[in-house]
Amino acid sequence: MAIDELLAQFHEIAASPRKQLGKYLAQGRKVVACAPVYTPEEIIHSMGLVPMGVWGAEMEVHEAKKYYPAFICSIMQTVLELGITGKFEGISAIVIPSLCDSLKSLGQNWKYAVPGIPFIPMTYPQNRKPDYGVKFTKASYEKVISDLEIATGAKFSEILLAESNRIYNEHNAAMREFAETAADHAITAVQRSDVFKSAWFMLKEEHTALVRQLTAELKKAPADEGKVRVVTSGILADSPGLLEIFDKNGIKIVADDVAQESRQYRTDVPEKPNPLDALAQKFADMDNCSVLYDRDKKRVGFIVDLAQKHNAAGVIVLMTKFCDPEEFDYVPIKRACDAAGLRNVNIEVDCQMVNYEQAGTMLQAFKEMG
Amino acid sequence: MGEEVKKKRPAPDPNSAKYKLGQIAAKAYSDCMEAKARGEMVGWCASNFPVEIPETLGLSVCYPENQAAAIAARGGGERMCSESEGDGYSNDLCAYARVSLAYMKLKDAPEQNMPMPDFVLCCNNICNCMIKWYENIARELDIPMIMIDIPFNPDYEVSDAETEYIRAQFWGAIHQLEKITGKKWSDERYKEVMEISGRSSRAWLAATSCAKYLPSPFNGFDLLNHMAVMVTARGKKEAAEAMETLLKEYEDNHEKGDSTYHGEEKYRIMFEGIACWPWLRVTSTGLKSRGINMVTTIYADAFGFIYDDFDGMCRAYARVPNAMNLELSRDKRIKLCKDNHVEGLLVHTNRSCKLWSGFMAEMSRQIGRACDIPVVSFDGDQADPRNFSEAQYDTRVQGLMEIMEANKGGRSDGNR
Ligand code: SF4
Ligand code: SF4
Numbered sequence: 001m002a003i004d005e006l007l008a009q010f011h012e013i014a015a016s017p018r019k020q021l022g023k024y025l026a027q028g029r030k031v032v033a034c035a036p037v038y039t040p041e042e043i044i045h046s047m048g049l050v051p052m053g054v055w056g057a058e059m060e061v062h063e064a065k066k067y068y069p070a071f072i073c074s075i076m077q078t079v080l081e082l083g084i085t086g087k088f089e090g091i092s093a094i095v096i097p098s099l100c101d102s103l104k105s106l107g108q109n110w111k112y113a114v115p116g117i118p119f120i121p122m123t124y125p126q127n128r129k130p131d132y133g134v135k136f137t138k139a140s141y142e143k144v145i146s147d148l149e150i151a152t153g154a155k156f157s158e159i160l161l162a163e164s165n166r167i168y169n170e171h172n173a174a175m176r177e178f179a180e181t182a183a184d185h186a187i188t189a190v191q192r193s194d195v196f197k198s199a200w201f202m203l204k205e206e207h208t209a210l211v212r213q214l215t216a217e218l219k220k221a222p223a224d225e226g227k228v229r230v231v232t233s234g235i236l237a238d239s240p241g242l243l244e245i246f247d248k249n250g251i252k253i254v255a256d257d258v259a260q261e262s263r264q265y266r267t268d269v270p271e272k273p274n275p276l277d278a279l280a281q282k283f284a285d286m287d288n289c290s291v292l293y294d295r296d297k298k299r300v301g302f303i304v305d306l307a308q309k310h311n312a313a314g315v316i317v318l319m320t321k322f323c324d325p326e327e328f329d330y331v332p333i334k335r336a337c338d339a340a341g342l343r344n345v346n347i348e349v350d351c352q353m354v355n356y357e358q359a360g361t362m363l364q365a366f367k368e369m370g
Numbered sequence: 371m372g373e374e375v376k377k378k379r380p381a382p383d384p385n386s387a388k389y390k391l392g393q394i395a396a397k398a399y400s401d402c403m404e405a406k407a408r409g410e411m412v413g414w415c416a417s418n419f420p421v422e423i424p425e426t427l428g429l430s431v432c433y434p435e436n437q438a439a440a441i442a443a444r445g446g447g448e449r450m451c452s453e454s455e456g457d458g459y460s461n462d463l464c465a466y467a468r469v470s471l472a473y474m475k476l477k478d479a480p481e482q483n484m485p486m487p488d489f490v491l492c493c494n495n496i497c498n499c500m501i502k503w504y505e506n507i508a509r510e511l512d513i514p515m516i517m518i519d520i521p522f523n524p525d526y527e528v529s530d531a532e533t534e535y536i537r538a539q540f541w542g543a544i545h546q547l548e549k550i551t552g553k554k555w556s557d558e559r560y561k562e563v564m565e566i567s568g569r570s571s572r573a574w575l576a577a578t579s580c581a582k583y584l585p586s587p588f589n590g591f592d593l594l595n596h597m598a599v600m601v602t603a604r605g606k607k608e609a610a611e612a613m614e615t616l617l618k619e620y621e622d623n624h625e626k627g628d629s630t631y632h633g634e635e636k637y638r639i640m641f642e643g644i645a646c647w648p649w650l651r652v653t654s655t656g657l658k659s660r661g662i663n664m665v666t667t668i669y670a671d672a673f674g675f676i677y678d679d680f681d682g683m684c685r686a687y688a689r690v691p692n693a694m695n696l697e698l699s700r701d702k703r704i705k706l707c708k709d710n711h712v713e714g715l716l717v718h719t720n721r722s723c724k725l726w727s728g729f730m731a732e733m734s735r736q737i738g739r740a741c742d743i744p745v746v747s748f749d750g751d752q753a754d755p756r757n758f759s760e761a762q763y764d765t766r767v768q769g770l771m772e773i774m775e776a777n778k779g780g781r782s783d784g785n786r
Contacts, residue, residue, distance in 0.1 A: 069731070098522045099498070101724040132539070327459065346458075
């Protein structure tokens, strides 16, 4: 397939999750929603269920206001709104981790706001690296497995989990290779986002196949030169209205530290005799993320390195309004970027964003800083 | 609203609970200052960190949340918050964190000073915001961070897996602190501390439950002040004694028909949330001028750290207000409302606290239904004075009072 055709496919899938949901349901598959930021998708996948990411939508909030006050991030608000207004109909369950304070309350509200779709909590430890932390992660996974069995009737098997772990690792590798290739070849910010976003609405083996084709084609395409190279950082960077401004200003995303994008693909499931132990170890190995405890804030140095390694002029922080984990990290990130001579800007984003004027002005100023 | 009539205050009675509790709260700071001056290491400690650990080890710790509340109550909230915002911290962040991060930088606040930390003791059983805030302090000051992770519990009971995870971390924290400070853990001392903390807790629970009497022998705003001692000193003998004095005073008040709530108690409400420290006077007067006594808050339950052994302690710290699921949080509040004859619920939708406010709407609807009482909320903030509107507060409280009044009409049998 030609690049354009492939990109059109990614776009189609990224823009129509409900169509994907309908497709899987029509195939007789059961679908499980996965809330941000991390859920054990491998487990869901291994049980023959289709994990689909739910990261909210660009929409107005009405019904969710009965549950959430205005100062909760719009991802939580709109996930709840979509649930209340029946947009997840057909989904068998939702897995919600408690990695930030707003996520903790999403599950509690969900039980009453969307009683038709069972809430499955995933409780991760923050002290995830010591043995006792890994053990607790595993116990939480076991709880998720039994909740999934109850909600869907599906059965768990270690053999199938080992296979899913492998499929997810392959997908991780494909996504990392794509991101590196996209750094130097012609692809717009919107198209790049489509590739990442579509991953949430497809079985990973299907997505891997498509991404590999695209990466192979991209490698043949000419190098993309003369752009202002940047690293994006934040929870979400999927707003087409915002990303178009990047493209209009000749700003190219050469790497990202975005939760919905590359943060998902940095860590693989290691080799271990027991696949559930291996998956618990994967969580222990994860780092460089605002919702994972890190006394040393390694994430800050990680972002600076990422920018330097990719020859980026700077870092564009896309700040989800009311996201306190990211807001706390922003100050050290800004200081480190300043110290390293990296341009940086903080643009507040929101699912109800209708006006990109201010973002446009900021990005233009960013471009002209050089 | 009329100004509160200033009465001449009599000299404080040194044997009164109020005096003793005030002394303990003040001493918490001066003790830390002295320890620091002697060259000892001093920690900053999260309010629901297991105090048994520093207390048993004989470590001096002070409490940033407590300090932030004191700074805010004395008028410094906005100044300190703005200072942090100037450094790039969003004004959407918890105001306690903003005040504390500003203090870390300025190292001085005339409203309430405390020594700079040599280590931080973090526990996220009240919120994950705590983790981020303490990470920034630890990194900025380059000091050790002791992190006890007590995850939000989606279930009603604390599971064995969670207890085991917490127990391992408690020991991890103890060993880490022994290494950092050179102090040694002693099982005997721990037993003593556990007993004292249990004694303080029992007295506190008994004192706060005196609100069951009609009228209540105390003004619920007292609890907001006294609870500082439960936070910072419940493992100390003086605290246990002062709490027992408080209990005795409340019982005596009841006997004599007296109360620290002055005036006729026409309505009894539960207050939900942290106090609006910058607007304490306004929020209290708004109730008092209408004959409303705030007789209980979840704090009346929150400091019941009563347990018999180490595992019991682990479970107790997993059952603090913001670590519990909606159903357990709701049931505890329903019990407080019923035990204390509450006629209305006033909810502080606190801009600082995403977790506390995140499922409050649904939970308070359920409490209202279960107790057949009106529920009214107002917007505020515990430490940033900019997020509160006196006019809105007044309108909401008036609304609450009118429903309570109408309900009384309908319940002429005096059933409250
Ligand atoms: S507050 Fe941040 S981390 Fe939490 S759900 Fe919202 S965007 Fe995600
Ligand atoms: S007010 Fe809420 S967010 Fe702030 S420290 Fe307390 S529990 Fe955490």
